[in-house]
Every structure is written in structure tokens, then in C-alpha cells.
Amino acid sequence: MRLRVSFADAPTFLRMIQAVAKTSPKCIIRLSAAAVQIIVPGEALESMQIWSTVPVDAFFNADYRIESNFNNQINLEIATEPLLQALRSTGKDAADVTMRLAKRDRDPLLSFSIGNTTMNGARLEIVQEVLIRILKPADINRIQEPVSPVPDVHIFLPAKISKLRKVAERMHSLTADHILLSASRSGELKLAIEKDDCRVETTWKDCARPKGDDITQSDDDHPASHHFSVKLDMKSFMRLLSSNIVDASSIIACICEAHCAIFYVYIGDTSQRSSRGVMTFFLPGLDT
Known part of the structure; x- marks a missing residue:
């Protein structure tokens, strides 16, 4: 399982996660070759659900690389607050932001590398790591988008x-x-x-x-x-x-x-x- 991407629009991704974080302490991010989905399935019948779908090229550059045994799809559960902290480090002036799937010992995580240039021209790189839980196909298949009638x-x-x-x-x-x-x-x-x-x-x-x-x-x-x-x-x-x-x-x-x-x-x-x-x-x- 591999994932490595560089951001074309990190600020919009940050704003989406900010919106999600106001409603839930965790979310599901579903990554495929074509799209990025951000999902809050809700924990009770009366709970709000969020289903967001964005084309890959809205967030990421052409070097987007994803591989998995599940049709090149990666599904992960992540706490929204640590993810927000990592994304806030990108700022508006970051020269480049890269996200990749990694491990700390046996624990899977998302590693964010934020590159910038100091006032004297030196290269500065910040690395932020956020622990995640990889969801199995059986886990993600149980999560279904709500079905509703045609709106009135x-x-x-x-x-x-x-x-x-x-x-x-x-x-x-x-x-x-x-x-x-x-x-x-x-x-x-x-x-x-x-x-x-x-x-x-x-x-x-x-x-x-x-x-x-x-x-x-x-x-x-x-x-x-x-x-x-x-x-x-x-x-x-x-x-x-x-x-x-x-x-x-x-x-x-x-x-x-x-x-x-x-x-x-x-x-x-x-x-x-x-x-x-x-x-x-x-x-x-x-x-x-």
C-alpha cells in the first residue's frame, strides 16, 4: 500500500477539514485514483452526516501516486484535530506540501512535509505526523451514503x-x-x-x-x-x-x-x- 502526493491547493483542503472538525472529532478519508472523499457517517440516527467528493486534481498535483490491493483505493480513519494542526502548519506561503503514507513502528500514519524558504534563502522543511487507522474493505462497505427521496x-x-x-x-x-x-x-x-x-x-x-x-x-x-x-x-x-x-x-x-x-x-x-x-x-x- 503506497500513497504519495503533493498539494496543489492545501488551503481549500484545510478549510474542508475545518468544517468537518466542527461537527465530528474524526472522519474517514477515502482516496482513489480519481477522487478524494471526506466522510462523517454519523453515530446515531439523528446525527448529521457529511459526504464530500472532490476530484483528485482539485487538491493534488499530477504526481499523485496511490497503490493498494483494494482497487488502488485507500480508506483511512483520522482524528480531525491532529489533522488540522498538521494542515495549519502549511500556511499560505508554503512553497510545497507533500503527504505520504508511512509507519511509526507498526502504527500507520500520514506524514506531511512542508517546505519553505527563509528570508535569507535557506530551505526550511517541517514534518508533521498524524496517526491513522486503515479501514478494511469490509469496514468501508458497511458505510453507505444515505438514500433520500427526490427533494420537494x-x-x-x-x-x-x-x-x-x-x-x-x-x-x-x-x-x-x-x-x-x-x-x-x-x-x-x-x-x-x-x-x-x-x-x-x-x-x-x-x-x-x-x-x-x-x-x-x-x-x-x-x-x-x-x-x-x-x-x-x-x-x-x-x-x-x-x-x-x-x-x-x-x-x-x-x-x-x-x-x-x-x-x-x-x-x-x-x-x-x-x-x-x-x-x-x-x-x-x-x-x-
Whole structure:
């Protein structure tokens, strides 16, 4: 089993891991010849899951080398905080960053070599090592991406995600365990909580909606003003909004009524999203 790569875009990889680290203390990284996947499978039925797929050339240079007996695929589990510490060492001014699979005694690890040049022109190299667990094919085959029905509605979240987060924080402070997310095809988005005989609700109007066939939606006779809704775990929703998402200006929320909410975060310029990849956050709905 061999892995050796040099980074073409270490900062974006760092931002993705930062988003993941806000939601989970560990993640799975699945590397193949064509793509890099970052996965948080969730530990409970109501837990948020993350499934991110990015083409290899979005992160790595052409010297990307991977070999294994499992169709040249390597699956590893890694703690997010030590990985973040290693990636932060890359900084914005690193001349080159190389990642390889290695061992310390019998323990597998990822070794990061960060090369730079000092002010007097001398070569400086920092090595960071992060312990990992190699997953067997049987382990990874048990982890499956959630299956959901065709979304009823899809809508862009407000560009200033901080305002949405502040509203949710106020609702959370009212000791709400869940939150109701709803949207209409006319561009309205609502957050609401219900407690005893009280209902607190905030509405955003004129939210943009994806054009064309970016994301399909169910075919029905509901008027454009009809709201489709799903009840979500408040803590999971807050972790999503607090995750320092890669590009908070291009988050698409898809609602499968009473089933789940799916949030697509496109990596890089939205006009080039098909080539840069996407982070998918899956939040299961709670029983109403």
C-alpha cells in the first residue's frame, strides 16, 4: 500500500477539514485514483452526516501516486484535530506540501512535509505526523451514503449565513431541542420553533433558487407559495451553521418533507462547481 502526493491547493483542503472538525472529532478519508472523499457517517440516527467528493486534481498535483490491493483505493480513519494542526502548519506561503503514507513502528500514519524558504534563502522543511487507522474493505462497505427521496424544494440559504446563525442561536437559547426548517418554491425560507403554546418564527423572502437542472425536485400540484418543512435536531443544525463552511455564499438547502434536509456546499467558484466538487451535509428529519 503506497500513497504519495503533493498539494496543489492545501488551503481549500484545510478549510474542508475545518468544517468537518466542527461537527465530528474524526472522519474517514477515502482516496482513489480519481477522487478524494471526506466522510462523517454519523453515530446515531439523528446525527448529521457529511459526504464530500472532490476530484483528485482539485487538491493534488499530477504526481499523485496511490497503490493498494483494494482497487488502488485507500480508506483511512483520522482524528480531525491532529489533522488540522498538521494542515495549519502549511500556511499560505508554503512553497510545497507533500503527504505520504508511512509507519511509526507498526502504527500507520500520514506524514506531511512542508517546505519553505527563509528570508535569507535557506530551505526550511517541517514534518508533521498524524496517526491513522486503515479501514478494511469490509469496514468501508458497511458505510453507505444515505438514500433520500427526490427533494420537494431547493433554495439558496441567505448569503450572510451569520444572520441565519444568530436567529438559530436565539431560538436555541429558548431551550428548544428541535427546529422546523421550511421553504417554498417562491423563494421564502422559514425557521421556527414550537414550545408549549408558543411559536417563534423568522422568515426570509426573495431567496434565490438554483436554475436549470442543478437539483431535481418532486413533481406535484402544490402552489409556489406552499411551504415544505422538516423538523431537525437543533444541535445538529447549529453545528452545520457553525462549521466555517468553505463557501457560505453558495449553500443550497434541499427539503424532503418530513424526511430530511440536505445542504450542498459547492467548493470554489459556483460557475465551476462541477469540476471542484461538493460537500453534502445530510440532516435526518425527526418525527413530528
